[in-house]
Amino acid sequence: AQTVTQSQPEMSVQEAETVTLSCTYDTSESDYYLFWYKQPPSRQMILVIRQEAYKQQNATENRFSVNFQKAAKSFSLKISDSQLGDAAMYFCALSDMRFGAGTRLTVKP
Amino acid sequence: NAGVTQTPKFQVLKTGQSMTLQCAQDMNHEYMSWYRQDPGMGLRLIHYSVGAGITDQGEVPNGYNVSRSTTEDFPLRLLSAAPSQTSVYFCASSYSIIEGRNEQFFGPGTRLTVL
Numbered sequence: 001a002q003t004v005t006q007s008q009p010e011m012s013v014q015e016a017e018t019v020t021l022s023c024t025y026d027t028s029e030s031d032y033y034l035f036w037y038k039q040p041p042s043r044q045m046i047l048v049i050r051q052e053a054y055k056q057q058n059a060t061e062n063r064f065s066v067n068f069q070k071a072a073k074s075f076s077l078k079i080s081d082s083q084l085g086d087a088a089m090y091f092c093a094l095s096d097m098r099f100g101a102g103t104r105l106t107v108k109p
Numbered sequence: 110n111a112g113v114t115q116t117p118k119f120q121v122l123k124t125g126q127s128m129t130l131q132c133a134q135d136m137n138h139e140y141m142s143w144y145r146q147d148p149g150m151g152l153r154l155i156h157y158s159v160g161a162g163i164t165d166q167g168e169v170p171n172g173y174n175v176s177r178s179t180t181e182d183f184p185l186r187l188l189s190a191a192p193s194q195t196s197v198y199f200c201a202s203s204y205s206i207i208e209g210r211n212e213q214f215f216g217p218g219t220r221l222t223v224l
Contacts, residue, residue: 009149033209045199045215052210091151095209097142097167099152 003027004092006100013082014108020067021077021103023092030054033095034068034075039102040088048090051075082107110135115200115216122190122223130185130219132200140203141183142213145169145196152199158183159206190223197221 003026013019025034036048051059051068058066063083067076079086087107092100116131134141142157154167158177172194174186183202187194197220201213 004151006151031209035212043197043218045201045213047212050210050212093152095206097154097157097206097213099144101149101151 003096004094004098004100006090006092006103008103009101010104010106012106012108013079013086015082015084017082018078018080019082019105021079021090021092021105023075023077023100025073025075025092025094025098025100027073027094027096029096034066035093035095036064036066036075036077037091037093037099038086038088039091040085045091049077079105084109112136113200113202113214113216115198115219117219118217120219120221122187122221124190124192124223126190128187128190130187130198130200130221132183132185132216133181134183134200134202134214135181136202136204136214137180138202138204138214139180140206140211140213141177142167142201142203143173143175143183143185144199144201145194146199146218147196155185155198187221192223195221195223 005024032053034051049061063080065078089102113134143155144152156175158164200216203211203213
């Protein structure tokens with residue numbers, strides 16, 4: 001059974017606008033990490049942002065931030081001021097090496 | 110540093126053939142893994158290794174074999190290729206998975222087609 005769920009197979013955003021990608025997960029661990037990875041058309045996966053479960057403060061990396069709701073087991077990614085280079089597949093992942101199915105983000109000029 | 114390298118980038122096999130996908134990393138990472146990526150299914154873990162001489166099965170290990178004789182290399186062997194193994198394969202490495210905080214570094218992937 002998949003333990004990381006990304007319910008949006010595709011999303012679209014206008015350049016310079018904000019978009020939020022959703023992720024829910026299931027784990028029995030009390031401490032864990034969550035990650036968002038980006039896979040551009042080149043296929044090279046890179047880390048976007050990570051969140052430790054017992055830190056209440058949401059992680060932020062420049063235009064990327066997360067909304068982490070531990071009780072709801074929700075971990076969404078917000079991309080502000082979207083750029084054409086943000087177009088990619090985005091994967092949510094748990095520290096137990098499980099990945100979601102991915103969300104394909106299109107950025108419209 | 111080259112990071113994580115994979116060869117080949119593309120491969121076409123006939124059903125029943127065997128082959129080895131190569132993976133190497135030069136970051137002295139303890140942990141290495143193999144994933145397959147299929148449309149709508151994300152990345153699924155095939156096998157992983159927490160150090161030289163230690164390997165274990167992931168979510169979808171059937172039809173694949175691995176070994177880890179050195180820290181740097183982690184080859185994936187397809188014993189008898191089947192069309193269901195048509196996929197994109199990624200190798201990844203991480204400093205450690207014990208604490209869980211370490212990101213994985215990925216290779217560029219191998220697109221495999223089995224006819």
